[in-house]
Amino acid sequence: NLDAAVSVERQDEVGQLAMAFNAMTVKLKSNTVLRQRFLAGIAHELRTPLTILKANLEGIADGVITPNVEQMSSLTEEVDRLTKLVGELRDLSLLEAGQLQAEFTLLDVAQLLREIVGKSKPLAGEKCISLRIETEDRLPLIWADGDMVNQMVYNLVLNAIKYTSDGGQISVRAAAENDMIKIAVTDTGIGIAVEDLEHVFDYFYRVDPARTKASGGTGLGLALVKQMALVHGGKIKAESTLGQGSTFSVLLPIDLH
Ligand code: ADP
Numbered sequence: 451n452l453d454a455a456v457s458v459e460r461q462d463e464v465g466q467l468a469m470a471f472n473a474m475t476v477k478l479k480s481n482t483v484l485r486q487r488f489l490a491g492i493a494h495e496l497r498t499p500l501t502i503l504k505a506n507l508e509g510i511a512d513g514v515i516t517p518n519v520e521q522m523s524s525l526t527e528e529v530d531r532l533t534k535l536v537g538e539l540r541d542l543s544l545l546e547a548g549q550l551q552a553e554f555t556l557l558d559v560a561q562l563l564r565e566i567v568g569k570s571k572p573l574a575g576e577k578c579i580s581l582r583i584e585t586e587d588r589l590p591l592i593w594a595d596g597d598m599v600n601q602m603v604y605n606l607v608l609n610a611i612k613y614t615s616d617g618g619q620i621s622v623r624a625a626a627e628n629d630m631i632k633i634a635v636t637d638t639g640i641g642i643a644v645e646d647l648e649h650v651f652d653y654f655y656r657v658d659p660a661r662t663k664a665s666g667g668t669g670l671g672l673a674l675v676k677q678m679a680l681v682h683g684g685k686i687k688a689e690s691t692l693g694q695g696s697t698f699s700v701l702l703p704i705d706l707h
Contacts, residue, residue, distance in 0.1 A: 455471060455472055455475045456468045456471055456472065458472070487653075488653055491653055491654040491669075492539065494654075495535055495654060495668070495669070496532070496535070499528040499529075499531055499532050500532075502525075502528050503525060503528055503529070506521070506525055531668065534668055535668045535670070538668055538670040538671070538674055539670070541674060542653075542670065542673060542674055542677060545674075545677040545678065545680075545681060546677060550681075551681065552594065552595035552598055552678075552681050552682055553595050553597075554593045554594060554595060554706060555593070555594075555595070555596060556591045556592075556593060557591060557592050557593070557594045557596050557599060558591055559585075559589055559591075559592060559599070559624050559631055559633065560583075560585045560589045560624060562596065562599060562600060562603070563583050563585060563603065563622050563624060563633070564583060565600075566600065566603050566604050566607055566622070567581055567582075567583050567607070567622055569604075570604070570607050570608070570611065573608075573611055574611050574620065577611065577614070577615070577616045577617075577618070578616050578617050579611060579614055579616070579617070579618045579619065579620055580618075580619045580620070581607075581611075581620045581621075581622070582619075582620075582621050582622070583621070583622050583623075583624075584621055584622070584623045584624075585623065585624045585625070586624065586625050586626065589624055589625070589626065589631070590626055590631070590704050592631050592702055592703070592704045592705075593703070593704070593705055593706045594682055594702055595678075595681075595682070598678045598681070598682070599633075599678075599700075599702070601674070601675075601678065602633075602675045602678050602679065602700055603622070603633055603635070603700070605671045605672070605674070605675050606635040606675065606698045606700070607620065607622065607635055608671075609635075609671065609672070609698070610635050610636075610637035610639065610696075610698075611637075612667070613637065613639040613640050613696070614637045614638060614639030614640070614695075615639065615640070618637060618638040618639060618695075619637070619638045620635065620636065620637045620638075621635075621636050622634070622635050623635075623636070626704065627701070629703060629704055629705065630684065630701045630702060630703055630704060631701070631702050631703075631704055632699055632700070632701050633699065633700045633701075633702070634697055634698070634699040634700075635697065635698050635699075636695065636696070636697040637695050637696055637697075638694070638695040639695050639696060640692075640693065641690045641691050641692040641693050641694050641695055641696055642657060642688070642690040642692065642696055643657075643692045647688055647690055650672050650688055651672045651673055651675075651676045651686070651688075652673065653669065653670060653673050654668075654669040654670065655669060656669045672686075672698075675698075675700065679700050679701070679702065682702050682703065683702075683703050684700060684701050684702040684703060685700075685701050686698065686699065686700050686701070687699045687701070
């Protein structure tokens with residue numbers, strides 16, 4: 451074993467200790483690789499908007515560019531994306547370090563879904579996308595952090611709108627399943643290929659970088675949704691068929707553990 455830091459020559463306690471040590475070394479090494487990839491990702495994501503801003507500011511200072519309203523608003527968009535990116539990175543790092551904990555209160559999921567769908571309707575309307583809710587009549591209240599659940603579902607709904615063509619359909623469903631509540635967002639959008647599906651929760655992973663960057667995405671949205679589901683003791687699932695649509699589901703425990 452090339453990764454082994456110490457060789458295991460015995461079967462007794464010392465041998466077992468050596469094996470445990472080797473397993474830990476492998477884990478630490480793979481964490482280092484992930485960390486390096488994460489840092490490289492951040493650097494890459496920061497560089498692009500900063501380069502655009504710098505070039506434009508220099509152009510304005512040199513008198514080569516005369517700023518107009520359109521140009522200024524596209525520069526503001528770059529600043530907005532940087533701000534969003536920094537905010538999401540902050541939340542992700544706090545969540546992962548266990549420093550951003552859920553504040554559990556009794557939450558009416560059906561009511562929350564109505565609010566999210568209400569505020570998303572104008573955006574869906576711009577693309578003639580129908581957006582409906584299907585909830586069980588007697589959905590139980592759950593113990594959860596309202597802000598986080600709001601952020602999770604809103605993120606999924608915004609993604610569904612983003613990746614669905616004009617005239618498509620999106621449904622937001624909630625139902626109790628054993629001791630969990632399942633909130634599922636289904637769209638009739640572009641869908642995701644099997645080989646991409648397993649990566650969509652990774653940091654900065656985008657199926658089509660050009661398309662998502664143009665729509666202001668940071669590539670961190672689903673990673674955040676996943677971390678927030680985890681701090682609730684829940685999970686997230688993605689199912690999709692390329693060209694037909696996707697369903698993203700968040701499962702959250704009904705009661706506190
Ligand atoms: P982004 O900010 O780029 O949207 P996300 O983490 O929210 O980042 O999503 C990661 C990638 O997963 C997206 O870039 C997109 O390629 C894909 N994706 C997410 N939601 C959907 C969806 N509903 N339909 C198709 N593809 C999706």
